[in-house]
Amino acid sequence: MKRLWAPWRMEYVGVSRAAPTGCVFCEALSGTDDRRSFVLCRRERAFLILNSYPYTPGHLMAVVNRHVGTLVDATTEEVGDAIDLVQFAVQILTAEYRAEGFNIGLNQGRVAGAGIADHLHVHVVPRWNGDTNFMPVLGEVRVIPEALDATYDRLRGRVVG
Numbered sequence: 001m002k003r004l005w006a007p008w009r010m011e012y013v014g015v016s017r018a019a020p021t022g023c024v025f026c027e028a029l030s031g032t033d034d035r036r037s038f039v040l041c042r043r044e045r046a047f048l049i050l051n052s053y054p055y056t057p058g059h060l061m062a063v064v065n066r067h068v069g070t071l072v073d074a075t076t077e078e079v080g081d082a083i084d085l086v087q088f089a090v091q092i093l094t095a096e097y098r099a100e101g102f103n104i105g106l107n108q109g110r111v112a113g114a115g116i117a118d119h120l121h122v123h124v125v126p127r128w129n130g131d132t133n134f135m136p137v138l139g140e141v142r143v144i145p146e147a148l149d150a151t152y153d154r155l156r157g158r159v160v161g
Contacts, residue, residue: 025049025063025119038152041088041159046081048089048159050152053115055125057146058097058155060089063121070108074120082122089124092158099126 028037028049038050040060051059062085064078071079086104093099103125107114 023067023119024052024116025121026067029063029065035149035152035156038148040152040155041085043081043085045075045078046085048085050148050155051123052148054144054148054151055103056127056131057144057151058093058099058126060093060124060155061121062086062089062124063119067118068120069118070120071106078120082120086122086124092155093124093126096154096158097126098128100129101127103127 028039029042029047031037031039034040034042038052040048040050042048045066046062046064049061049063051061062082064074064082066074066078068074068078090099090102090104093102104123106120106122108117108120110117
């Protein structure tokens with residue numbers, strides 16, 4: 001058996017995080033500790049949050065504030081605020097991480113790949129040349145080289161700075 005050593009992960013594994021009982025986005029929006037819920041910024045109709053299960057470091061989501069699951073159910077203003085946050089996310093990720101490209105999109109419905117199908121959100125995934133390696137192909141493992149707390153602190157500095 002081959003082993004992948006990642007001792008820095010013990011800090012994350014050792015943290016007790018209560019499983020959400022409702023919608024993770026609604027709970028993050030109604031919470032008072034943005035750092036704990038990884039909310040980077042709030043707008044009138046949408047907010048920007050780190051993905052807790054990132055594809056790459058800096059994987060963000062622009063989420064409409066109202067609990068709706070489809071583009072048809074969202075207002076033009078809500079979608080507009082979410083897209084404004086997508087643009088902002090691209091700006092801060094380019095500045096902080098020097099991202100070379102982005103995958104941007106939303107998955108509407110479980111069959112389309114939505115992990116959280118009931119609350120509309122847009123993914124912003126920064127990409128770099130050569131950011132994939134053999135781990136996902138051979139080991140079905142994605143290696144994220146930065147802890148979420150560190151990502152939050154780096155990006156939060158761009159939001160308030």
